[in-house]
Amino acid sequence: MTDPYSSHRVAIAVAPNGGRRTKADHPAIPLTPAELARTAAECVDAGASMIHVHIRRPDGRHLLDAEAYRQAIDAIRKQVGDRLVIQITTEALGIYAPAEQIAVLKAVRPEAASLALRELAPDEAAEPDFAEALAWMKRENVSPQIILYDPAEAVRLADMIQRGMVPWPDIPVLYVLGRYTVLQTSQPADLLPFLAPNAPRFSHWSVCAFGRHEAACVTAAALLGGHVRVGFENNLHLPDGCFAPSNAALVGAVANAAQGLGMEICNADELRARPVSSA
Numbered sequence: 001m002t003d004p005y006s007s008h009r010v011a012i013a014v015a016p017n018g019g020r021r022t023k024a025d026h027p028a029i030p031l032t033p034a035e036l037a038r039t040a041a042e043c044v045d046a047g048a049s050m051i052h053v054h055i056r057r058p059d060g061r062h063l064l065d066a067e068a069y070r071q072a073i074d075a076i077r078k079q080v081g082d083r084l085v086i087q088i089t090t091e092a093l094g095i096y097a098p099a100e101q102i103a104v105l106k107a108v109r110p111e112a113a114s115l116a117l118r119e120l121a122p123d124e125a126a127e128p129d130f131a132e133a134l135a136w137m138k139r140e141n142v143s144p145q146i147i148l149y150d151p152a153e154a155v156r157l158a159d160m161i162q163r164g165m166v167p168w169p170d171i172p173v174l175y176v177l178g179r180y181t182v183l184q185t186s187q188p189a190d191l192l193p194f195l196a197p198n199a200p201r202f203s204h205w206s207v208c209a210f211g212r213h214e215a216a217c218v219t220a221a222a223l224l225g226g227h228v229r230v231g232f233e234n235n236l237h238l239p240d241g242c243f244a245p246s247n248a249a250l251v252g253a254v255a256n257a258a259q260g261l262g263m264e265i266c267n268a269d270e271l272r273a274r275p276v277s278s279a
Contacts, residue, residue, distance in 0.1 A: 011206070014251050016036065017036070018231075026243075033074070039051075040076045042246060044268075049271045053089065055068045105133065138167045145173065146171055154194060173205050177210070178211075205227065211234075223261065
């Protein structure tokens with residue numbers, strides 16, 4: 001028999017701030033470029049290979065802005081060099097239209113970006129613009145990750161691939177377990193519908209979860225062949241329920257759990273080396 005974990009090196013992404021929480025929620029949530037850079041350095045040392053970046057207005061509100069993204073990216077790069085893949089978000093948060101989201105993506109031309117299917121292609125009429133954005137990402141070597149909130153969206157994405165709307169035969173995805181609400185607490189079983197026998201299969205899939213069972217959810221995903229995303233965007237607590245002192249503590253808890261179960265942690269260079277079509 002072969003070891004099912006022998007070829008699976010788990011990639012840990014940190015989502016350190018999101019677009020909603022402020023320092024009133026946790027004083028260590030990074031909002032400025034300098035704070036993001038310090039957090040990046042702490043998280044890469046704890047085991048992260050990617051940072052999922054949101055930027056904010058001076059008053060703390062969610063922002064999509066090319067120059068602000070460039071400032072944050074430059075600050076992170078100066079702090080950690082190439083030791084982290086820097087992924088920007090195109091999340092609308094009910095503020096931005098799809099055309100604005102895509103325009104910021106193209107203006108920044110980041111190393112990587114996440115795109116929510118339900119925001120950028122909410123219906124068939126929006127699919128051509130979404131397809132064009134993905135084609136641009138392929139030409140410009142911008143690594144995509146498609147955010148999926150329920151299994152029906154995974155089915156729809158697979159259908160778009162079959163219809164040639166996606167310029168790769170496979171694409172990295174993020175399964176979101178739950179929704180952003182005050183009392184949301186995801187459970188490991190929330191992952192099962194995404195992995196049902198009749199569900200589409202994506203070769204590089206990651207999981208994020210809400211609340212204090214975040215580590216349990218993403219560790220279960222890692223055991224089943226997935227990758228993980230943790231951080232203050234969705235959770236402020238360590239696995240034992242205590243208030244986490246930092247994003248790095250959340251990364252470290254998951255890295256330790258994975259390694260304790262015999263898995264190895266993927267670094268940024270290994271993550272970059274995986275082609276999108278066979279990630």
